[in-house]
Each structure stands twice: as C-alpha cells, then as structure tokens.
Amino acid sequence: MVIATQWVYRFRDGNAQMRDLLGGKGANLAEMTRIGLPVPPGFTITTQACVAFLEGGRQFPEGLWDEVLEGLRDIEQQMGRRFGDARDPLLVSVRSGAKFSMPGMMDTILNLGLNDQTVEGLAARTGDQRFAFDCYRRLIQMFGKVVLDIDAELFEDVIDEHKRELGIQHDHEIPAEHLQRMVEEFKAIVERKAGRSFPQDCHEQLRLAIIAVFDSWNNRRAIDYRNAHGIPHNLGTAVNVQAMVFGNMGPDSATGVAFTRNPSTGEKGIFGEYLINAQGEDVVAGIRTPQPIHAMRDDPLLRPAYEQLLEVAERLERHYRDMQDLEFTVEHGKLYMLQARTGKRTGRAAVKIAVDMVREGLIEPREAVQRVSPDQVEQLLHPMIDLNWKGEPLARGLPASPGAAYGKVVFDADEAKAWAERGEPVILVRLETSPDDFHGMLAAQAVLTARGGMTSHAAVVARGIGKPAVVGCSALEVDYERQEFRVDSTVVRKGDFITVDGSTGAVMLGQIPTVAPAVGGDLSVLLSWADEIRRLGVRANADTPEDAAKARELGAEGIGLCRTEHMFFQGDRITAMREMILAQTVEERRAALAKLEPMQREDFIGIFKAMAGFPVTIRTLDPPLHEFLPRSEEEIEAVARDLGVSPDLIRAKVEALHEANPMLGHRGCRLGITAPEITEMQARAIFSAALHCAAEGIEVHPEIMIPLVADVQELRRQREVIDRVARELFAEAGREIPYSVGTMIELPRAALTADEIAQEAEFFSFGTNDLTQTTFGLSRDDSGRFLPFYIEQGIFPADPFQTLDRKGVGRLIEIARDGGRSTRPDLKLGICGEHGGDPKSVWFCHGAGLDYVSASPYRVPVARLAAAQAALGEREGDV
C-alpha cells in the first residue's frame, strides 16, 4: 500500500512547529496565517519534495505539480485574480526557505506571472506603465540570473548604458519608455546567453523557478555553508509561493516597518516608519524620507490600517511573547503582513523588555534570562560610541579593553597626569607602555599603543583598571621627538582630540559623542534571576581593594585571581622590587623583600575586607623579573640614580635576564623555586593580613595559587614553604585561619599529569590564556601577523584567546578534571583566564562541570547571565 505524500501545504494549513517540513520562512508565514493575521495568501512546497526531486534524477515527484497548481488556484481565489490573466494578472513571488537560515542559497524571485501580455494588464490596472515595466524588467533580470544562470553584470551594463544616455544617476529616475526598451534588451540577452527565450508561459516561469530553488540547495556556496555550520546535507529546502502585494498603488497604499517596542530604549509601544505610495525597496533606498509610524493615525486613508496594525502588533507580541520586527504593506487601504520576526535591539532595550515582559506576565523570569544576550549586557557596562555616529575611523588596532573615550593626545605619562590634574581629558599614546607609565594610564581616559598584543602590558593593565584601550595599532607612526603621530598622511599632534573605542579597536579624530553606561535597576533584577538559576559560581579577577569592591558591587562571589605582581608596579614598590632583583646575595634579596612585605600585607588586608566572607585566590609572583626593570637608556640612568647603583649593574642585569621566549622562561613557580624567599615573603604577607582581619572579626578565606606548575614536585616544594609559614604565623598569633593551596593549570603537562598534581592541590584554576598559548604554540603578543588572517580565512573558527578552543584546550581541561578528581574527588575547579568572561566559554565551563569562572570585574555580570543561560540550556538538553 502506497501512502500518498503531501508535497504542498497552504499557509493556512501549517504552523510554527513545522520547520522541518516547511522550512523556517514557510512555518513563520503559516503561523501568522494560522492566527488570523492578514498575510498575502500562498503555499509552501515541502523540503521532502526538494529531497525527492534531487534524489529522483531532478524530476518533480509524482503529484507535486498538480498540488502546486491546486495551491495556485487557492491563491487566485483569495486574491480574486488569475495567474497569467492578461487583464488583471496575479503575480507571485518564489522564495527558498530551509529549516536553518542559509545565506548561501538562492533567495527570491519576485513578480512571476508577468509576460508581454500581462505586463500591459498590470499597467492598465495600476495606471502606471513605468511601474509595470519596471516589475517586468526586474523579473527577467532575476529569472535570468537565478534560473538561467546568466551573468548579472550583463543586465547591469544595460541599465548603466541607459542611465548614461539619460544623464541620470538612480534607477528610479529611468522613464517608462526606457524600461520598455530595456525589457526587450534583457530578453535578447536571455535568448543569446541561455539559448532559449524568456518563457512567456507563466506556469513555465513558476515551474522553472521552483526547480531553481531546489537546485540551489546543492550550489557550491550552500554546500560550503552547510559544511562550515555542521548542517546535514540531506535536509533539502522548502519553496514558498506567495501572492505579490504592492504599496505603491496610490495614496491609500503604503509600506513600512515597525517594532512592537522601541528597539533602542525598550519602551513599550509601537515604533517605526512608513512611506505612502511606495514599495519596500524605496524605504531601504532612503531616497524619500519616511514618516514616523504614528503619522498614519492622522491620515484618514490609512487610519484603519494603522489601527489594525496596532492590534496585529499586540497580538504578535502576545503570541510570540517577544518584541517583533514587522514588515507590512497597505494596498488600497488593506493591511498585509509580510514578515514578523523577533526584533533586534540594543542591550538597554533587551534588558528592559525582558524585565517588563515578566512584570506584564508575558514570560517567566527564566525566559527573561534567556532573552538577553551576554553581549547585550556587556554593552551596558561600558561607554559606547553613539550609534548615530557615521564616520570612518582613522585607524584600527586590537580592542584590548572595552569602552570608548575621547581626550587630548599626550605622549608621556607625567604629562598625562599633569594635564588630567588640571581637568583636561587625555588619551595616553605610546609605542608601548611599561610599568613606569602606570600613573599616566590611571590619569588618562584611554590608552592607545602602536605595538603589543592582547596581553601586552598596556592591554592587561588597562583591563585591570577598567580603562578603554586600543593596542597594537600598527598604522600609527609615533614620533616622540616631534610629539606627534601619523597615520598615512594625517598628522595628529600633542593636544589634538582623538576618540578611542576599546570595544571595537577603532581610533577616530576629534571628539566623538559617547553614550554613558546605563546599569539601571532592570539589569540588577535580571541578574538576580540569573543568580537563582545558575549552578556555576562567578568570581572576579581583581588585584586591588578598589577592584575587589567593584567586583562585589557587580556580583562577584569571591576573587578567582589576584595577581600579586600588579601590586609591585606602583610608586615605591617598583623601587623595592628592583632592589630585590638587583640583589647580589640572598641577604640583600631578603632585605628588599622585607620592604615589600608590609605593602603587600596592606593590599591583602584591603582586599580581604572588600571580600569579607568570600574566598580570595591569590597567585604568587608570576611574571619574569625583567618586566620590572627599566628598558630605555634614560630609564636605566634614572633608576640607577634612584637606587644609588651603577647603570652598568642594571644593564648587566637586564642583559642577564633577557630571554629568547620570556613566555616560556624563568617565571611562575620557577621563580619561587629558585628563590623560595619570594614565596615565603608573599605567604607571610597573606597570612599576617588574614590574621589581622580575623582579629577584627572579618571572615577570610585565602586560597593560595601557584602559577606555571608543570610537575607535582614544583607544587609540593612551594606548598611546603607556604604551609611552614602558616604554621609559624598561626602559632605566633595563637589563631588558625582556614586556607587552601592549589595551582594554575596553564601548561599542557599540568593537565596531562593532573592526577599527580591533585595530590598536592586543593583546587585547580585553569589559566586558559597561557594554556591556549602553549596548546597552540601561539604567542598572543605575536599572533597579530597571521591570526586575523586565519580567522578571516576560516582556518580557525574563532580567536582562541577570545573563545575557548574546545577541541584542544577544552580537551586538556577535561583530561585535567578527570585526572584531578580521580585523585581528589572534592577538588575545586575554576577558570581564571580571560575566557572566564566569554559567554561561549562559560557554557563550556558549565558543561565541563567546573565549579566557578572568574572574570574581570566588568565582565562579572556577563558571566552571571551566561552561567544562568548555560544552566537553562542544560536543563533543556541543549549543551
């Protein structure tokens, strides 16, 4: 027994759930039709029909054509016109529509049903010869290109010739007689190139258009797109055939777009614009200025349609329970809905709409949490370039620290500070920054460097102190001597205004208006819902009491990474640090460390207080020591004077500490192992600070983290130092502080030997910045010459420093998790690389069963939301 397959569904017979069969567009049109909205009638040819066609030797499966004709008759009935009727022809569009949106596929052919006869009928009915022939020439052009595979340029050349002849610039200025000639010329092109004439049989037009859509499923671009996005090749595409409607039929016709709420602010109420007597493409072309949507209310011819539109908008919002982006056409006063889809919106609007809709009872809090993207939340946390600004940047660098700011260019940290102190906003511009520039960075509105990558000094410090920064902007030729920089022929001098956008990497001339961050009450509400949903803890990377306080304010539940070295870069400290590095004996080193200890202790007290009751993960000294030494001859002379040593001594030390690959050099625990007195000093500062706080009744949870461990022996030795100092200080104070010792997992070998390392570690924190660098053998600072090319070319799907690489780095994390937990089932696992603030990476961390992520303070809200979404995803089986 053969069960007849149904190949064609009228819009009114389908619904939103039928995406597999009807494709995304077909299901959407069906859904709107189903709930009674005024959609131009039409039908969808199923994806199964496409598959049957392609698998059956490019033959229509049995019954398909009959069902198409039946569908067409249904449209004719509803529209009261007939397809191919020479006096008043029905025109239809044909559009592809797969289950997943696929830009690589054929899109649309409009105006099917026009031929040498029917075009006259259309002209007569509309009283607009020009319109009719314009429709016709477009049909031939689209049909020629899409169905007959004729080079589009051939048609464009003809149009250009006509415009040259007429001395005009725009297509819409071409008069009717020229369009008529053009139709003849287009037909000649078809004849010549396709070896057949443009079909005058309207049904033949339709049949060929349907075949073209079917075939487009297997064109090169579509196949590549499916390969790249992991879409199966056997799904097929649906084909939508729909009656054409026109908004340019007179003063009682119009076309427009509208949002059901304001997409910038989120305010409730319809928002949009329309053009009277116009077609959709006229709105897009921007030649006539559209009117705000509310003006329709005051136009008696359009008022009924407007009122109907309000109803439709309300209806669609209730139906889809989200803000909608609508396209409509009014033909002779009758409203037609052509599209309704979830509307794009700013971060601010997204948050407000989600929270409002919960208040309105439209959605549940967990749905609200899913409605706002982490990127939208991030937008809210930094000043942005005003969306209305439409200019070209002067240059682009790496977006190292988000946010936008303008100020006057200065090239020196002292000058930045001086100008800032007298109230002038400044942008510090340097070839690259060094610790000596820190006060200038603090004083500046933003930082711009010509060199360095995403983990350069400028980038790391700027992110840490929350200043916008663009780094590695290689187009900049900085000339300190002339106090200016050039980009090609543009010269920017000290004192000139520039604007820097650290979110995009753009550098602009002058003062570009920025939009202040709006962390309203709505965001707090939304994030509190997220907190109830998420399983993953969210901590912050914070190095100072101020950062710690900010992190708490933004919802961090502890510090996941406190980089102690950043404490050594300021003021007196770098001097003591340099004394330590230049020490010739262990005693001299101890003396210098003794100066640093009280400073560290004070910092830790501040941080513990800001994080009272929450854990604080403190990483021992990590960077190679040469980072603390001066570089230029001038700086060396100055430091030598300060320290009262000979410049030669400093030069010799700089030379001795020089490394071919500092990233893989004498740093991390390798420092603490060769000079245990450094670790000892840091442990003493941590525990004495903790004891001080405990004595004041503050709850402290220090977690001491050893960096760059490759083997358990390294951790064991550093742990011995820490445990010994703890015992000594606790005995002295007569009080014990609960603490734990753990390690960064930031080298492949640490991940691979995690079972051994877990013998000595109470927690692992994945340092995914360095783990990515070592897993890929890729220096982030040096990747600028090829990584952008790799991403552009699709060699890497994404920047692995932005989004955690699941196949490589992710696999190491899983190996480390399994190894670590096999030894110590209650091992705490976190991530403290910059991926901790990246939503996709947060999803991975959730799925991988980590306990927490740690992100820079301003990304904490982003991580809270992403963690909640990951938890919801898991519940719904999507991870």
Place this chain on the structure above:
Amino acid sequence: MVIATQWVYRFRDGNAQMRDLLGGKGANLAEMTRIGLPVPPGFTITTQACVAFLEGGRQFPEGLWDEVLEGLRDIEQQMGRRFGDARDPLLVSVRSGAKFSMPGMMDTILNLGLNDQTVEGLAARTGDQRFAFDCYRRLIQMFGKVVLDIDAELFEDVIDEHKRELGIQHDHEIPAEHLQRMVEEFKAIVERKAGRSFPQDCHEQLRLAIIAVFDSWNNRRAIDYRNAHGIPHNLGTAVNVQAMVFGNMGPDSATGVAFTRNPSTGEKGIFGEYLINAQGEDVVAGIRTPQPIHAMRDDPLLRPAYEQLLEVAERLERHYRDMQDLEFTVEHGKLYMLQARTGKRTGRAAVKIAVDMVREGLIEPREAVQRVSPDQVEQLLHPMIDLNWKGEPLARGLPASPGAAYGKVVFDADEAKAWAERGEPVILVRLETSPDDFHGMLAAQAVLTARGGMTSHAAVVARGIGKPAVVGCSALEVDYERQEFRVDSTVVRKGDFITVDGSTGAVMLGQIPTVAPAVGGDLSVLLSWADEIRRLGVRANADTPEDAAKARELGAEGIGLCRTEHMFFQGDRITAMREMILAQTVEERRAALAKLEPMQREDFIGIFKAMAGFPVTIRTLDPPLHEFLPRSEEEIEAVARDLGVSPDLIRAKVEALHEANPMLGHRGCRLGITAPEITEMQARAIFSAALHCAAEGIEVHPEIMIPLVADVQELRRQREVIDRVARELFAEAGREIPYSVGTMIELPRAALTADEIAQEAEFFSFGTNDLTQTTFGLSRDDSGRFLPFYIEQGIFPADPFQTLDRKGVGRLIEIARDGGRSTRPDLKLGICGEHGGDPKSVWFCHGAGLDYVSASPYRVPVARLAAAQAALGEREGDV
C-alpha cells in the same frame, strides 16, 4: 604446625638466584663459593630475618641468634681459628646487602672480634703490633660511628691531634704506641658519648653490629633513596658475616685488583695490578705504586696464587659469560677472592668484548647486543679527551654538540676561515652565533659561545655539521674589542690554544690530547646483529647531500627530517632569502624565490641520490623569518650595501619582524599559509628534483612534512598547494613520482586533534623538541637559569630535552597515535626530535608502537642499538 624458618645461609648453601633472600652481595658471595672459588668463609642472614626483626619490635626472631652462632662455628672450623680466642682470634666483617644496591644504607664494619685481649693475640700471631692496634682502633671507630651513632669527627679529631703531635701527615705513619694510646682514647669517647663501654664481649660486638645493619634499612637516607628509586620499603636487607683475611702478613701476602680482559681496549687476557704485603686500602690510597699483575708470575712466593687467579678468572668469565672485575687477597700464599662483579669498560672495550665473546661461543649475538650500552657506542663516534688527562676545566657550558677538539681562539668568522685556510686549527668563540658566522663554524674545529641554549643557532648548526660545540658558557666574558675572553682572572687572547669538549661541556686551556673515534669492524658486526633484532626503523636528520651520505654510511634507512631552511644560510642563498623577506610585493617575493628554487632543487637532487631507494622526509620552511636578517648595525649596513637597499628598510623589517616569543610566533606552516608562494617554490624544487632523479633511474620517495600544524585546516591548505604543484609538474614531465604528505606533531593541540589531522596526513613525525617546549611551557634556550637546578634537586627526574618525558609528552604521543590511527589505520608514525637518538626515548618509541625514529647521523648507530635492545626487552617482558 609451625614451619621453622631458616634465617641464616652459609655461603656454600646459597646461589646467584637467591637475591631476594640473600641480597645482591650475599648471593654473589654464595655463587662464587658454590662454584668452588676460594672465598673466605661466611654466612648471610636473610632479608626475611631483617623484616621479622623490624616488624617484631626490634627483637631477633626466634632461632636467629642460634643460627648465627652455628654459622660462626662453621667459619671457625674452616679458618682454624676461634672467634674471641685471645691467642689467635678469628676476625669477621659485617656488611649489609639488600636485593638492590642501596648507597644510602650502612655499609661495613671490619675487624669484629678484637678486644683488649685478642688484639694482643693478633699482634703476637702477625708479629706486628702496629697492625693489630690499627685494626683495633678502626674497629672501635667504625663500631662507634655505625653501631653507637657517635659523631665521626670526634675520632678524627683525636687522630689529627696525634698527627700534629708527631709532625706527620699520613695515618699509616702513626707508630704502634700512639695507636695503642688512641685505642684508649677512642674507648673513652665511646664511654662518654654512648654512655656505655666498648663491648669486650666479641659476640656482643657481633650482635650489635647485626642489629645496626637491620636498623640501617630504615634510616633517613635509605628511605629517601628507596622513594627516589621506587624500591619497596618492605624488602629488608640481608647481613653478611665473613672471615677477615689480610694481605699484609708478609712477603707471601698481597692484595690486588684485576680485570679478566683489558677494560680500555677489550683485549683478552688478565689485566690489573697488585701490592705485596699490603691491604686493599693501601691500593686505593695510592701511596705505594702497585705492580702490573703479570709481575706476580715472576715472584716465586706469589706464583702459585697467580696461576690460581688465572684459573679463577677464566672460570668466572665462563660462569658469568662476561668480563669480570676482581678483588683478591693473598694471605701467606693463599688466594682469597673477595669480590667478582661485571667489569666497567670503555665503549671500545665493550664492543670488542661482546663481539669476541660471540666468536668464542660464550654468548649469542642477541646477548652481545644487550651487553653494549648505547652510550658506549656513542663514545666511539666522537673524538674524546684522553682518559689519562687529569686536569680541571677552565669553565663549563652546555654540551651542545659532542666531540672534543683543540685550536687557536678566534672571535670572528672571517678570521676563522682565513686561519683555517692557512692550516691552523681554530676554535670560533662568540657571544652567540648568527647565520653570518656559518662559514666560520665550518672552518673551525669547534665552537664556543657565551650565550644560547641547546637549540641556539650555534648548537643546532654545530650538531648539523658535526662540529663539537659548547654553548651558553656564561662564565665567559667575551671582549670583541680587545679580542680576548676572561674567566674570572684568567685572560685568553686571540691565538691562544684552548680545548673544547662538546660531550661534557668542558672548556680547557691549552691543547689537551684527544682520542680519535674508532669505528672498527667490530662495531659494524654488532650493529648488523642489532639490525636483525630491531622492529623500529632508524632514519637520520640530515640537511645536505654530505650529511645524507654520512647517514647512509652509519646505517640510516632514510631521512626522517630534512630542514630546508638550513640550505638558505649559506653564501648567495642567504642573500636571495633576504631579498625574499624584504620584498614589498608578492611579485618581488616570487622573483626572489625564483632565485632560491634552483639551489634548493640541486640540494634535493644531491640528497635523493645519496638516499637512493630510501624515503626522504622534507620539512617546509620552519623558522621565523627574522632569523635570516642581520642583527648588528654593522651587519645591517653591510647587507644593505649588498642588496642595494637602504639600511632603514632593513631596520624597519627587523623591527617589524621582532617577536616577543619567536618560538610561538610567525613560523612553521604559518609562514606557508600567509605566503603560499614559499611552499609552492619548495614543492616545485622537491618535485622537479625528484623527476630529475627518476629520469636518471634513481628511486626516490619524497615525503613532504608541514611543520607547526595546530589544526587540520592548516595542513589541508598547505597540502592543496603541494598536490597542485605535483599535478602540474607530473603532467609536464609525463611521469608520476609516488610521494606522501604529512605533518610534524609538535604542538599539544596537534596531538589532541590528531584524529582530524590524520584526515590529511599520511604520516606523523613527532617533533619532540618543540612538543617538549610547549607541553612544559619551557623554552629550551631560556631554561639555563633554572633547569639545571631542577634536575640537581630532583624536581625533574631528567632533562626533558634529553630524555623524553613519558608522563606528559609521552602521553600526548599516545593520544596522537590513537587519534591518528583511529582515522587512518596505516598512518606512519616517527619521531624526529633530538630524542630520536636518546636510548631511553628510543625504548619509549618502540613501546609506543612508532614505526621509526630519526636521529642526527652520528646518533644513528646509537639508535640502531637502542632499538634492538628495546625489541629484546619487549620479548623478555621488560618494557
């Protein structure tokens, strides 16, 4: 029913197989006794007795003491003396001896059985009061220290006082009366420090000595040693009690050491020396000059003992089927064997002995293969410092390229070449070398640098061209201006002779004699046996036709790594290379590449010819381009003149190509992807060379290897270029060459995603140098400041750049193997890092199921032997 345990075995009741019960030493003494050799009688207390003692609350287990007394009676009977007999006392020694040799444990107490009475008996019997009291004071001293835990310095202080009083320097000059006084003073020290008197009861002496040996199993050093070497803690140690014999009883007594064959040359026949009327320690002290062993033949008093010794030597060799190292004593004409163990030997001797013994029918070829260590083979392949030289090196650096050589110091490559051309041997001394020094390195006998690590330019090039090199010798202060270097206060000027030992890293003043490599016929024979046994293929890393020919000569079965970039460092080539790098457009780059192509082609022709019939793996360009550019201002000026460009252009390029971490930078396939014309040129050179050879009837198997792949997409793109060039050239030539394309696995991510990479790779070659660097996050060039400390402190068990790290790097190799073969079961797997020539790493590669290892030509014989030993190990279940 209780089965009585036997706690004590007389030597004549045991054998060599009873190591578990009797320990190594006990089993050895038993074996010698068992086969009828004249061993002083004795017995062994079992390891089980020790365990029973320690587990039973430090009580002798039941029956032990009775069995000891019984054993003692057996010794008395055989020696004809009684223990504790005041007139003619039997003396015994007590020695520990566990299953595995353990330096951390108590070793020996001699002369047990002496007390205030028996010492007089001994004096009377030997007629030597001094001897008797010297024995006695030694007993008290050893007993005090080992059994009673008295600080050894207390005794030493007394001896020093006596020597001061007497105005003498050596212990053996102390007269009898002083030794008598010393005995009294030693007894007083025991009384005072141990709170008990030195036991006059000889049986009590023995009992306490046995307990001390038992207890030494659990001393700190022994426990640490077992932890470090993975020896179980529950084995216990045996105790050997043996009659003392004395070689200093007159002219018919003697003591000596002998080898059954010459340990330097391997020649058959006894070889050794002896002292008449002396004790073993006199030989060691070196005060009297011993006589060659053959002189015993001419001494009528010793001749019978000599003849017996010859018989014993023959016997032992036949028994143990290996060359033996013997210790013997002649007491009143009677020969006693005190020790027989496998003798240490030079590489030369090892090879000759092994091959001779096969010829003599003593052993099978497969045993011969196991008898020679890979290190011994390596010794043979480089000139060595004469073993007789006994001096102190001036300084030490890293042993970057093996072999020793002397020459006159020069500081400049041109000078090196000029001097060498007029016949003077030179050593090129540089802070570090660059490509511009290549001709100087070629001309020099050896290279010495103050900076750089094991993969620095100097090290890599020197290994490649087989020149000895010591690099990173940081004690060197090189002063180019004065044309001298200093080490502390020593100044070495241009033209002074120095000697450099690249096998040990030593730098010596003057001309130290060296021994030339002796690759005799024996080694070839041995290696041909090895070849029949091994499963693992052995290839060579070779970059030139000369290297390739040398590699074949040394038995390589193909080239596993041909580094194409080394071809660009010489003469005209570096100029064309620099033009390529400085090119401003793709066209300019292509023009420069076109100059390089014929040179590469010629090299490949030479290599293919040298390797006719064997596979040649050619790696495409790998190093970052800045390595080809000049560094110093002078060099920049010179190159600018040569190329006819402005120095500023070069400076700008040097600056632009500067990288923070070049190891992780723009290199490897990243070059070929951003500039595919480079890969294209190389592919063209390879295939046109291959076609040229094929036309001449030479069989060629090019394998093209893409370096630094992190993702399959990189390999796919490079492969596309290569396959396209191959198609084009094959079509042109009307001939096809079978070739394959594969990749280095040298990044953790490549190993982790090997299943994907194997889609495009026909082979994997593990680049374990870089894989070790990235897995550990450890730059080999920068590791000098902490890696030696790590190894010394036992943080790392070995230098991971020498011996492959199994836990981390090895696991990645296994992951890659499994992943790769899951996709492509016939995937060929090799290793081409420097580990390819390291015996332990070869074992790993065998066990991991790799197909081949590739090593530098001079390590090919080492790898052949190690591979055979691995195969034998596997057969015997040892891997």
